[in-house]
Amino acid sequence: MEIIDLSTLPGTEARYTEFLKRVCDKFEMDHAAYAGMNPSEGKVAGHVTYNDDWKEHYQKHDLVMIDPTLHMAKRSIAPVDWSRLERSQNFQRVFRDAHDFGLPSQGVTIPVRGPYGDIGFLSVTRDCPKEEWRKLYTHVISDLQSMAVHIHDNVITSDEFAGALYHPNLSTREAEILQWVAAGKSQQDIGDILSISHRTVEVHLRSSREKLCALTTPQAVGRAIAVGLIGTG
Structure with missing residues (x-):
């Protein structure tokens, strides 16, 4: 599966970084990530606040192919709390590696389905005790769902996103x-x-x-x- 880093496209770095920083600041999260998927083409375009070392590791080892936070959310219409995935083998594989890069295994991925068969995912994570996470999750999940729709709608209508994600490769x-x-x-x-x-x-x-x-x-x-x-x- 091809991964396209939206932040590398001309004129997009500040825009997508600002989206995700606002999410983190508003909802008291450590990190946020957005991914948009064109299922027919097997392409994922996204932007994250994670460090470059983790981004490079994630892409180098094709973790997108087994990342359960994306694959479960792809099949769901409801937010996917990562605690639901903790027993899966792929979760252990991905987040064992993530832990080595200082990233927590606690978070949620919110799917958004667009009008052209596209799917967007907003993920947020925070390193805190489980009880604190449950309280925070309950308090912010409704607003996070609205933010996920807002981000996806803005990104999908951008020329950069359309060019990156919706350019099919015919034989x-x-x-x-x-x-x-x-x-x-x-x-x-x-x-x-x-x-x-x-x-x-x-x-x-x-x-x-x-x-x-x-x-x-x-x-x-x-x-x-x-x-x-x-x-x-």
Whole structure:
């Protein structure tokens, strides 16, 4: 899974850092992190207040592939208190490493589902006794959910986020077939031109529609043209 650090995109560092610092200050948290995911592309774009050493370690060891705070939240509509995950093997693996970098294993991840199949996650963490965490969690969780929606809405509408997260990678054959569709050719025509079966053409078109989050082939063609993956016909 590809990880895109939003803070490395031009003009975004101050904006995303300010988002997360405000969350930490307002809700008395030690760290905050935002991640946005495009499930069809397997890309995660995000920004965190964690130190660079942990960020480098997390990416180098592909911990995003097993991080239960993200994978559980991806399947949930409710906030995921990390205490629910403590017995899982992957939690122990990820947070054993995190502990080595001075990070606590106490926190919550709040999922937000957007209008284009996108999913956002706001995570916050605080190093404190469990009883203190439970009281703080109860007091702030409602406001944190509102903040998660606010952050996701702001980030997803930014040009930087859209460019990083919603630029699908079509295969050469998928792009070629969509180009022929844009030129007005039928699936049978395309199969004859490329010397492949009609069924194979449909398989590639189905894959293209999934990658472009399109319900129909014409919609897939329009989106492919819009992001410059194919010409206008």
